[in-house]
Amino acid sequence: MKKIKLVVVGFGVIGRGVIEILLGKKEFLRDMGLDLDVVALCEIDGSVVSGDGVDLGNALELAGKGELNKHKQWSNRKSMDVLEEVEADIVLELTPGDIKKGEPGYGHIKNSLKKGMHVVTSNKPPIALHYRELHELAGKKNLELRYEAAVGGAIPILNLHRKCLQINEIKSVYGVLNGTTNYVLSKMVEDGLSLENALNEAKELGIAEQDPSYDIDGVDTALKVVILANSMLDMNVDFRDIRIQGIRDITLEAVELAKKHGYVIKLIGDVSRMEVSPRLIPVDHPLNVSDSLNAVMIDSDVAGELILVGHGAGARETSSSIYSDIIDIAAGI
Amino acid sequence: MLFFNSHSLFLDMKVEMEIGLKDVPGSLLRSLEPISKHGGNILSVLHHRGEAELVKVKIVFEIKDQKSLELIQKSLREKRINMSEIFVEGRRYYEKKTISFILIGHVIDSDIRDTIDRINRIGCVSDVDVVMPDPREKSSVLMKADVDNGSLDKAVTVIEKLCKEKNLVFVHSLEQ
Structure with missing residues (x-):
């Protein structure tokens, strides 16, 4: 023992x-x-x-x-x-x-x-x-x-990279890396709630902090982008290098307009672009996960594309x- | 060097395409077949066997229209044949890609005509869908624009710049 x-x-x-x-x-x-x-x-x-x-x-x-x-x-x-x-x-x-x-x-x-x-x-x-x-x-x-x-x-991104993708050169890593913003955007598209109402619901359920600025303004996602960039793509990235745009300005009309044209809006952390921003993704895209789930896409030269989905908090x-x-x-x- | 020449009627576009082929029997024929199948008239085939793993082959052919060229490209891609350069009528050819994006803010009041004109300089806005809940409130506008595949990053940079200038939020698609 x-x-x-x-x-x-x-x-x-x-x-x-x-x-x-x-x-x-x-x-x-x-x-x-x-x-x-x-x-x-x-x-x-x-x-x-x-x-x-x-x-x-x-x-x-x-x-x-x-x-x-x-x-x-x-x-x-x-x-x-x-x-x-x-x-x-x-x-x-x-x-x-x-x-x-x-x-x-x-x-x-x-x-x-x-x-x-x-x-x-x-x-x-x-x-x-x-x-x-x-x-x-x-x-x-x-x-x-x-x-x-x-x-x-709970998603094993770094250990998967360390233990199972050794032969691979990682080309890009991007995805939904923040559960709170994903919950809010999902409620906007599924239940037609405004950002403010969806955020209040998330606070009541304990999904969002009482001051959810770090999540909503993209800071939490940006920290994760820095960690992924340095550890998986061996970049030498500083937090200040990341361009950050949160979801505070996303209107219900924009969410509904996206839906009408076959898209959803998700806050995406994109390691190779060194960017956090709301992006349009097709409704049938594997990164279109609901609730407070996280989803990460890893693109590598040998394994190709891998998609990991799971609980990003709790x-x-x-x-x-x-x-x-x-x-x-x-x-x- | 192989050389083909034949008379072509009603074929308007002259295409020069460079491809990379594995140096194995039959690979050249496999690469020419999609061109004939989609109505292309092959004028010349020049191949250069260097020290590289792939043999570079330059094919010159005539076709009826861009649609035929797209079908040829699709067939070659399915056969995993690498196309490095394409010229149409002597000009480098890019594939068109349609990008979708949403602008949020006072899109109309910040001169939407000017916004479209500036995007048109690097592509062509093909669809505009506006939602304006109230004239005093922010509007949301979904646009689609056809852009050269090789200019996608440039297109995103141009739109980002004009959004910053006009205080608009830019939500671009993941594929861009």
Whole structure:
């Protein structure tokens, strides 16, 4: 049995989803020869730390009530201090990222790598804004830095590329990379809702954030385009290189006009054009996916066109990608 | 060098086409068959066997119209024969492609005639469908334009530029 020590930084929706899966699949992981042991859970105002393994059931219950600070292993130690002191194999960096500097994830990832720990993250900004630096650091230390969950939620884009498309030169990658905007545009075309009403519905269902600007204005998609460009097409792209046009100006009349002529409007992240923009796509095109689904088209020289469709968000779905990275790294430890 | 010459009646377009063929028996005949099948009159066939894997062959023929040329191209593509250059009456020939796009904003008030004229300089606007919910509100206009296949990027750049100038939102098709 291989014992792998984990530190979880960020115990929000994604962090709790990851721990729920860990508890639910403990036996399944054991059958794979893996004993994943969480030695620290870090939040903004403190951490739960135990060298013998954190009581995860209790942590989940308390965090659900916003009372993680009542956990018997709780202390006020900040995440950066915990990363400095705790010894672990893999750090799961699952905090939300700031678009300007990528903090606090950037600091967490850098410190974890400096301390000799592998990193798995779902956090887009640090990877999109500091791609080269973090990869060089991981390379120097002979460590893994993985972020499958940062692009496309449950869809295995990066690991598919790494493991199954080695012989291929990737010509282009483009698609529907943001679930919120796809939900809004789908509701406009299917139910005739205005953008504002579709967005309000998405907020009520928890699909959209209360401030959905990053999604609606195309920023979230642009971060994913940067990550895909750098990791799959080996480009050296900066976030500022991406031309971004969101869906805020898309009118119901435009959606209906497109429908009349056999098209739908989708927010497309296009890696080779380094562009995020609303585009017309034929109704029978494979990227015309409904609800909050994501869809990605990969065009390569040997395999040809591949289309991947799946859930781009959700704690459980995103956890699938996080475990794909954890299990892969664990195999090499 | 092979040389054909025959009299042609009612054939208006002279076409020079360069293709790349594998150096295997029968490949030249396979490439000529679609031209005859679609009414082409072959005037000359010149082939150049270099060191490259493919033998370059220049075929000169006459055909009735552009439709025949499109059918010949389609047949050659189905046979996976690579066409590198086509000249019609001495001018480089491009395939026409119809692009669709939507403009959102004050499309009418920002001089739609001028918008169409400027797009017509790089292609030909063939369809305009306007939805104007209220004269004071933004309108949405779907346009279709025929553009040379080789000028698609240029067409998109021209439309992007005029949309920026006129404060219009440009939603272009994924194929462009």
